[in-house]
Amino acid sequence: MAEMGRAAVFTGVGKPFEPREWPLPDPEPGGLVASILLTNVCGSDLHLWRGDLDLARIGLTYGIILGHEMVGRVARLGRGLEEDSLGRPLAEGDRIVYPYFVPCGKCRACLRGDGHACLMSWGSAVRSADEPPHFVGGFATHYVLSPRQRVFKVPEALSDHEVAGANCALAQVIHGLSKARVDLGDTVVVQGAGGLGLYACAVAREMGAGRVIAIDAVPARLALARQFGADQVVDVAATEPRDRIGAVREATGGWGADVVVEVAGFPEVVPEGLKMLGRGGRYVEIGNISARRTYLADPSILVAGNLTVFGVSLYDPTALHRALEFLARTRERWPFARIFSHTFPLAQIDRAFAEADFLARDEKSVTRAAIAPGGA
Ligand SMILES: [Zn+2]
Ligand SMILES: [Zn+2]
Numbered sequence: 001m002a003e004m005g006r007a008a009v010f011t012g013v014g015k016p017f018e019p020r021e022w023p024l025p026d027p028e029p030g031g032l033v034a035s036i037l038l039t040n041v042c043g044s045d046l047h048l049w050r051g052d053l054d055l056a057r058i059g060l061t062y063g064i065i066l067g068h069e070m071v072g073r074v075a076r077l078g079r080g081l082e083e084d085s086l087g088r089p090l091a092e093g094d095r096i097v098y099p100y101f102v103p104c105g106k107c108r109a110c111l112r113g114d115g116h117a118c119l120m121s122w123g124s125a126v127r128s129a130d131e132p133p134h135f136v137g138g139f140a141t142h143y144v145l146s147p148r149q150r151v152f153k154v155p156e157a158l159s160d161h162e163v164a165g166a167n168c169a170l171a172q173v174i175h176g177l178s179k180a181r182v183d184l185g186d187t188v189v190v191q192g193a194g195g196l197g198l199y200a201c202a203v204a205r206e207m208g209a210g211r212v213i214a215i216d217a218v219p220a221r222l223a224l225a226r227q228f229g230a231d232q233v234v235d236v237a238a239t240e241p242r243d244r245i246g247a248v249r250e251a252t253g254g255w256g257a258d259v260v261v262e263v264a265g266f267p268e269v270v271p272e273g274l275k276m277l278g279r280g281g282r283y284v285e286i287g288n289i290s291a292r293r294t295y296l297a298d299p300s301i302l303v304a305g306n307l308t309v310f311g312v313s314l315y316d317p318t319a320l321h322r323a324l325e326f327l328a329r330t331r332e333r334w335p336f337a338r339i340f341s342h343t344f345p346l347a348q349i350d351r352a353f354a355e356a357d358f359l360a361r362d363e364k365s366v367t368r369a370a371i372a373p374g375g376a
Contacts, residue, residue, distance in 0.1 A: 006373070007140030008349040009063040009129050013051035017349045018063065022134045027078035030147030034072035034096060038160040038343070039138030040368045041356040042069045042168050043194065043265070044289060049353050052290050055126065062128040065137025067371065068100035071154065071163040072143060085150040086321065095154040097167050097324065099317050100138070101125045102146045116175070116314035139349055141373045150317040155328045161340045162331065164370060165195070166323035172286060173199045173261075174322055175315035177207060180259045180282040180308075185210035189248055189257045190230070191273050192264030192287055193221040195339055195368060198228040200261050202334045205229035206326065213248060213257070216264075227335050241272045248276040256281060263287040267295040274301050274309075283309045341367035 002023035009018045027033045045066045047053050055064070074094045084090045102124040103115030110118050127136045133144035145151060154163050173196055182188060188204040190197045193216035201212050205228075214225035217236035225233055232251055234244050248257050256278030262270060265287035274283055301307065327336065341359065344352035349371055356369040 005135055005140060005142040006346065007065050007129060007135065007137070008346055008371075010049065010066050011063045012056075013049070017139070017353075019347070020063075020129070024076070024142060025133045025135075025144060027076050027081075027144065028147055029079040030081050031078040031149075032074055032081055032145045032151065033076040033135070034098070034143045034145060035075040036070050036072045036138060036141060036143055036373045037095070038071050038164045038370050038372050039067040040069035040164045040168075040340075040370045041067070041352055042368065043196075043360065044068075044168075046353070046357055046360060047289065050357065060126055062130055064126045065129045065135070065140050067138025067140075068125060069164045069166075069168045069368075070100065070138035070143065071095065071097050071160050071167070075142060078147065081147075084153045085317065086152065088153055090151070090153065095156075095163075096151050097154055097163055097320060098145055098149050098151040099171075099315070099320055100167060101314055102148050105148055114316075116316055121314055139346065139371055139373070141346065150320070152321050152324060155324060158324070158327055158331070159337075160372075161343075161370065162327050162336050163324070165199075165336070165339060165368070166320060166327060169196045170199045170203075170323040170326070171315040171319040172196070172312060173203050173263075174326065175319035176200075176261060176284040176286050176310065176312040177203055177259070178319070179310045179312060180261075180284045182207040182209055182259055184208040186258035187211040187213065187248075187252050187256075187278075189213045189215065189260040189273065189276050190225070191215050191260065191262045191269050193218070193225040193230075193233075194263065196263040196286060197221075197261075198224060198339065200263060201225050201228040201230045202330065203326065204259070204261075206330060209259075211251060213251060215244060224335075224338060227338070229334065241275075245272060245275045252278065255279075258282065259284065261286065265289070267293045270295050271297060271301070274305075274307060277305060277307055280306045281308075283307060285309060285311045289313075339368060341369055343370045343372050346371055346373040
């Protein structure tokens with residue numbers, strides 16, 4: 001009998017995950033089937049689970065498999081796939097990560113090398129679990145890679161927990177800060193010191209920022225931001241927007257920040273962040289993923305300041321590779337282990353989400369719960 005794989009399928013807001021199983025498919029030539037070691041419950045998984053993003057409204061009425069911050073092992077190699085995307089020999093059992101989305105390869109974004117901007121990339125992360133190859137998300141025992149997905153072997157020194165976070169939060173932050181060309185001595189402001197914000201502090205530091213300023217409403221997060229490289233923190237709960245903009249101006253001798261990264265996920269922080277920028281400054285927008293939440297804008301700020309805004313969804317595959325190298329190189333320097341909390345088996349995914357939701361809402365924690373499908 002064919003080997004079976006299992007998944008926890010999300011069928012709608014407020015419903016328990018549905019356990020399902022299917023026979024494991026054979027990989028396409030050039031693709032592979034991975035067995036999943038660990039998948040984090042990411043903030044965007046929580047958004048979908050809570051209904052902040054209404055999938056039915058955008059026409060997605062089927063069951064999907066959430067989870068994308070994952071790490072796995074090669075279970076079955078497709079014909080012709082002998083190396084990872086850096087040309088290193090790839091064999092069954094090797095630990096791997098891979099972008100969790102599949103660009104079409106044929107649209108204008110793909111043709112210019114921006115596969116992360118392809119419409120199919122986003123859609124591929126919320127494919128129907130009902131249709132083959134079924135295993136298209138992280139909360140499952142397996143994941144099926146298309147030949148169009150890149151794959152990278154994982155350095156042995158890194159733990160599964162460290163690596164899982166590379167595949168969304170860290171890669172996206174690296175991609176965003178690279179787009180904004182953080183330069184030697186720059187002042188970088190990080191709006192929001194959750195998981196992405198902490199990574200952003202450390203990455204900005206490693207890219208040569210001269211000063212990193214983190215902003216958040218939770219003192220425990222601000223304390224952690226200092227451990228991740230922030231020289232200065234600003235408590236939202238104790239300040240008004242005017243004070244926060246003033247603090248950034250003061251720290252930069254009146255000039256303003258070179259780069260501001262938005263990873264707070266609140267629309268109203270955007271005009272505030274734009275006002276923190278110095279002339280020619282760059283704004284990186286990552287956190288606001290929920291549609292129809294708006295802010296009042298004064299576009300003359302963009303014009304007068306010669307500002308540039310980068311919207312960043314997903315990431316370039318090189319960012320994932322660089323995330324692994326970054327972790328291996330700096331894991332002694334930054335307390336990455338502080339970002340992770342409990343690990344649950346796949347059968348307890350409802351509990352894992354409830355706990356992650358509680359941590360995010362009430363404790364305002366930065367920690368991520370994770371699912372280890374192999375442990376169920
Ligand atoms: Zn495309
Ligand atoms: Zn994520």
